[in-house]
Amino acid sequence: MSDRESDIRAPPATGDDGGGEVRYLSQSDLSVPTHQIVAPDGSYDERAVPDLDDEEFLDLYRWMVTDRVFSRRMVNIQRRGELGTFGSTRGQEASIIGSAFTLRPDDWLYVGRAWTPMFMRGASMKDMILFWRGIEEGQEAFAKHNSQIAISIGSHLPLVAGIAWGMHLDDADAVATAYLGDGATSTGAAHEGINLAGSLGLPALFFCQNNQYAISMPYERQSGANTIAQKALAYGIDAIRVDGQDVLAVYDAVQSARERVTEGEPVFVESVTYRLDAHTTSDDPTRYRSDEEVEHWEAHDPIERYRQFLKSEGLWSEIDHDAVVEEIDAEFDEALAAANEMEERAVSEMFTYLYDELPPELARQLAEFEDLLERRPEMYDYIEHRPKG
Amino acid sequence: MSDRESDIRAPPATGDDGGGEVRYLSQSDLSVPTHQIVAPDGSYDERAVPDLDDEEFLDLYRWMVTDRVFSRRMVNIQRRGELGTFGSTRGQEASIIGSAFTLRPDDWLYVGRAWTPMFMRGASMKDMILFWRGIEEGQEAFAKHNSQIAISIGSHLPLVAGIAWGMHLDDADAVATAYLGDGATSTGAAHEGINLAGSLGLPALFFCQNNQYAISMPYERQSGANTIAQKALAYGIDAIRVDGQDVLAVYDAVQSARERVTEGEPVFVESVTYRLDAHTTSDDPTRYRSDEEVEHWEAHDPIERYRQFLKSEGLWSEIDHDAVVEEIDAEFDEALAAANEMEERAVSEMFTYLYDELPPELARQLAEFEDLLERRPEMYDYIEHRPKG
Amino acid sequence: MQATIVQAVNDALHTEMGRDDRVVVFGEDVAESGGVFRATDELLEEFGSKRVVDTPLSEIAIVGGAAGMAMYGYRPVAEIQFSGFLPPAFDQLVTNASRIRWRTRGELSAPMVVRMPYGAGVRALEHHSESLEGAYAHIPGLQVVVPSTPADTKGLLTAAIRDPDPVLFMEPKRIYRSIREEVPEGEHEVPIGEAAVRREGEDVTVVAWGSMMPPTLEAVEEGGVDAEVIDLRSISPMDTETVVESVKKTGRCVVAHEGPRTLGVGSEIVARINDEALMYLEAPIERVTGFDTPVPLLSMEDFYFPHPPRILDGIEAALAD
Amino acid sequence: MQATIVQAVNDALHTEMGRDDRVVVFGEDVAESGGVFRATDELLEEFGSKRVVDTPLSEIAIVGGAAGMAMYGYRPVAEIQFSGFLPPAFDQLVTNASRIRWRTRGELSAPMVVRMPYGAGVRALEHHSESLEGAYAHIPGLQVVVPSTPADTKGLLTAAIRDPDPVLFMEPKRIYRSIREEVPEGEHEVPIGEAAVRREGEDVTVVAWGSMMPPTLEAVEEGGVDAEVIDLRSISPMDTETVVESVKKTGRCVVAHEGPRTLGVGSEIVARINDEALMYLEAPIERVTGFDTPVPLLSMEDFYFPHPPRILDGIEAALAD
Numbered sequence A, B: 001m002s003d004r005e006s007d008i009r010a011p012p013a014t015g016d017d018g019g020g021e022v023r024y025l026s027q028s029d030l031s032v033p034t035h036q037i038v039a040p041d042g043s044y045d046e047r048a049v050p051d052l053d054d055e056e057f058l059d060l061y062r063w064m065v066t067d068r069v070f071s072r073r074m075v076n077i078q079r080r081g082e083l084g085t086f087g088s089t090r091g092q093e094a095s096i097i098g099s100a101f102t103l104r105p106d107d108w109l110y111v112g113r114a115w116t117p118m119f120m121r122g123a124s125m126k127d128m129i130l131f132w133r134g135i136e137e138g139q140e141a142f143a144k145h146n147s148q149i150a151i152s153i154g155s156h157l158p159l160v161a162g163i164a165w166g167m168h169l170d171d172a173d174a175v176a177t178a179y180l181g182d183g184a185t186s187t188g189a190a191h192e193g194i195n196l197a198g199s200l201g202l203p204a205l206f207f208c209q210n211n212q213y214a215i216s217m218p219y220e221r222q223s224g225a226n227t228i229a230q231k232a233l234a235y236g237i238d239a240i241r242v243d244g245q246d247v248l249a250v251y252d253a254v255q256s257a258r259e260r261v262t263e264g265e266p267v268f269v270e271s272v273t274y275r276l277d278a279h280t281t282s283d284d285p286t287r288y289r290s291d292e293e294v295e296h297w298e299a300h301d302p303i304e305r306y307r308q309f310l311k312s313e314g315l316w317s318e319i320d321h322d323a324v325v326e327e328i329d330a331e332f333d334e335a336l337a338a339a340n341e342m343e344e345r346a347v348s349e350m351f352t353y354l355y356d357e358l359p360p361e362l363a364r365q366l367a368e369f370e371d372l373l374e375r376r377p378e379m380y381d382y383i384e385h386r387p388k389g
Numbered sequence C, D: 001m002q003a004t005i006v007q008a009v010n011d012a013l014h015t016e017m018g019r020d021d022r023v024v025v026f027g028e029d030v031a032e033s034g035g036v037f038r039a040t041d042e043l044l045e046e047f048g049s050k051r052v053v054d055t056p057l058s059e060i061a062i063v064g065g066a067a068g069m070a071m072y073g074y075r076p077v078a079e080i081q082f083s084g085f086l087p088p089a090f091d092q093l094v095t096n097a098s099r100i101r102w103r104t105r106g107e108l109s110a111p112m113v114v115r116m117p118y119g120a121g122v123r124a125l126e127h128h129s130e131s132l133e134g135a136y137a138h139i140p141g142l143q144v145v146v147p148s149t150p151a152d153t154k155g156l157l158t159a160a161i162r163d164p165d166p167v168l169f170m171e172p173k174r175i176y177r178s179i180r181e182e183v184p185e186g187e188h189e190v191p192i193g194e195a196a197v198r199r200e201g202e203d204v205t206v207v208a209w210g211s212m213m214p215p216t217l218e219a220v221e222e223g224g225v226d227a228e229v230i231d232l233r234s235i236s237p238m239d240t241e242t243v244v245e246s247v248k249k250t251g252r253c254v255v256a257h258e259g260p261r262t263l264g265v266g267s268e269i270v271a272r273i274n275d276e277a278l279m280y281l282e283a284p285i286e287r288v289t290g291f292d293t294p295v296p297l298l299s300m301e302d303f304y305f306p307h308p309p310r311i312l313d314g315i316e317a318a319l320a321d
Ligand SMILES: Cc1ncc(C[n+]2csc(CCOP(=O)(O)OP(=O)(O)O)c2C)c(N)n1
Pocket: A112, A113, A151, A152, A153, A154, A180, A181, A182, A183, A184, A185, A211, A213, A214, A215, A275, A279, D028, D057, D059, D081, D085, D088
């Protein structure tokens, strides 16, 4: 029904094709513009630049560098065996920072591949190290800032719709944001979560980083849809497609989207970007993509592109890049040291956080186990308590 | 990526919006034509009429009447207590018959609200009565004709994708068809099944009867999308929207779709129709829709519209409507009598069809139960063996 | 007030929505039409369309959405139309609802209820008759509650809504309307995790819940057995103590349930009695259960779930040796 | 040939794909990259892109698609990347795969395999460590198989692929590469439904499977116990007879598994022994299991699953009374 307001729903559709050939609705008829402000060659139209002050422009840069340094350091300590595994975000910095820069503290955020947004919302690098070391305090810390990381791909979309529903009931001046990957769009959970937001008109913002791969699966084979943005049409939700290597375009798009969302309309943003590193430290991307392709995208480095912009604006001189990196490295060193201080935790932690009150069977299991650990210290020959993941 | 063939995937999207305003992709920019051949007033353009011979034109009518009579009779015997429950298809005859008329015996078919297609494929009215009486022989009979009815809404879409995948492996000259309702489009299972077909290019045909309601839920609130056809864009699949009260338009659309599918492209068809009766015999539609609305749609009766067409074509005289109804009624009487002959079945049936070979635990449970039934005939005071549903 | 089980559900919802405006009811066909069993009748009229909401046909979104809304601070009571349609949302139970508190070390939690009619015997179609509590109670962090009387239905549903953690509330639809009894007006809470002794006895302990309670009591009556009949009420957490103490007294036990036998809740009860009272057992514990098959379609469904003679047969077997 | 468990998986797939061209392998990252554990390595190269296919990230479509393809006549072997990602497809198991034959009275069937690595201990993230066989084995019509040695892995996977009904094949990823043994070249089939006695003994019966086998054998060795050690191998159907006969001999029993205790497979084993050998029991059966909590994140996951001292403690408890 195109007239959603009519009292009696529309009559059997009237033929607007005059009884001719069967006509197909096809994606080839769809034109999906991609928002861009700074072109790959660094050029841009002054008038399109978002209205930020100098400090904000510089902040965008600092956060992108933070993202890059953090990934580098994490990959590094993982190689040294000080981390279970890690998913680097190198290449996606503009996409991640440009979007998260628009969020406010009351907003909720559920992410996939995007770690720095947690820092932007008040969590610490230490918290993130703990998370990747498999220490529950990481997620606890994120939760304090209305943020969570979802591991089961797509599973968080219904949660985000539910959070947005709560905001809607509250008339809250906030949005619930889900980051998701290209792969996540194929899941039933994502579908149902986004559809719920669309059908109830919930203040949810869906930010999809199309980084071209779901582990080894290229987006072209993930779905028959040429763009991810067009998937929003399935929910009657408006969408923006944006160049994910252009931090200003991402900021501009998500800023606009966030405003619409606060007015009660969910919005879907596809950010076209690229994961330059492996899926995680356990992955070997040479099995499924060419060096040539990676080099091609290396040449579209988002930080480099933004640097061009800062230079054109005369802001570059305000940044001492090496000092910025040094500062972040120092922050990381400190975070790592703090994380390394983590005490071994009591075995009761496994049990006590499951329910508000420990039920009898669980209390019994805990007591038995504590007793066993006391009686059989040889248990510790088998248990690696891994405060370093 | 719009160029799905390129060796290196597309570079960061180039701005085709010249750095201007953020532009939204919105369903309001979408024009979704609705295919129609015979207008509600009975007029049509000769040249658009599908190329069928007279007998086929008459068959369409007979099948539509079969569908209507079958629903009437089933509702009737349900009221008499001779059936558990039943979902009438009154109002959807053009949608159901026009589509199923295009299918071939080697095609597979999984349906929701659509019963006559089973008859068209060789199952009998008796089989359908058995099905609604909760007698497994119904589904067994359908299966012989590569057909099944799915009760869990949306759950069959992945199966149909899998069947289509088999056909694709086989290079079979056949299509796998799923009928689904407007409500089913909200399920994760439907999403994943259709996406699989789209991404692998499987010979699947999705025929969605948008009958405006999922029980009490009107389509406008089922999804934010104005049309269901546009949901196909999410999968890169081509779609047709068709006036589901116009049997020739439905036939034409699905015929065209089926051809494309055999060429290796899945197609999605939305048929806009209306359920005139209750959801099932347990439902009271006056709780959620107005008499006015129902009357409005009664005036768009698909059989009536087709009658107009037959009259204009000079074919109406070849039909003795009352005789047709009488014949179908007789067929139903016979089917009902045959169904009523159903013997009580052995209790072992509950067990023996689960695995190819009865595993020991199940054999044990069966033996115990048979023994019990023998030892305690008072069991039958509690068991209504319901050969009539 | 006199009420049936389904009326008690409705009453609890009315009462709790009136008491706490964080309580929100949603699901398929719950608002406009008041639910396919009328369990949510008149809620829309009384509490309006913001707090009583029809959702799209999407169980994943219903359960996951409830978890999100609960995390945010509301008290969602979501309906799944029939228990056979909860499996699509299994992942949201395992991956999200049951773990929010655990994952965030108590920083967030998911005080939500998923209610659904379960069980066979109402002549419905395939998938409308499941009793899979055995699978759900295996999920750490998820509470599973099954009432068997109108008063308990109100009291336990009230407790479930007020509980700080997620509860799957399974309503015995076969007896939705067959029992009518006095149900307390106004607020009424029955604690989760406590079994009820429906009948004291010395010779054998019979444990059942939900729609198995009437046939169980009938079997005991019929057989003239001096049985202690326990209505488990909470499957998870389970009131092991009440069961074990009773078995220590009687030395014999029967468990009756409707779900499949293998890995059904009966197995867990046997295992717990084994843990704590094995040496009191004078005979094997009898499991009188549904079979390890799907529930037959309606024409033969009556064969599937235990009736009084089958339960009595189990009781007599337990008493035999 | 000498092989590890994961190599045995790969070998079985190569052999069966070579033998029967109806066998098709698909899942996330199984083709181009050969699987995250390399279980499907070189299949794409040998059998081409029509029979070895990377799917979208959609577990519902993978499991449901396998059922459809199997109905149509192929022999799909679908991979779920980690057991924690099977729950989204729970409904396709319950509603479709397990019921195709039953629903059509044998007219159609779903000869399919869903294989997946399960269990904790490889330092992976949340949801990568689950052992929910207790929930899956509760589904009527679904077979659940868990190998513990390379030779069995090949033999049981072969049997699963050839089986006319659906099989959930759970691979113990913690020991994917830690055991290497002789695995028969070419075709090798081990029947589903038969347990293996890994060690004969008189004093106590110890039942385990999958990744619990090495610590179980180690505990027995360590403790110098004269235990009969049974590798269950098939969870469903279960070889009750082998277990019961052994318990009749030893009078004592321990079950060790990794999944949560409540409604874990251990409960079912206790219940079956109760049914058939209660009066032979000289002591309560000990369940040495994972706890009724989610598997802790990696830093504490080692606490979760049973290690030799815990298993030995269970054995000694069973021997004590
Ligand atoms: C439901 C589920 N299935 C499988 C996995 C294993 N897995 C982890 S990440 C990943 C790919 C995700 O791709 P995408 O959504 O594009 O996000 P990206 O990693 O590219 O940021 C897969 C398959 C998972 N975590 N969850």
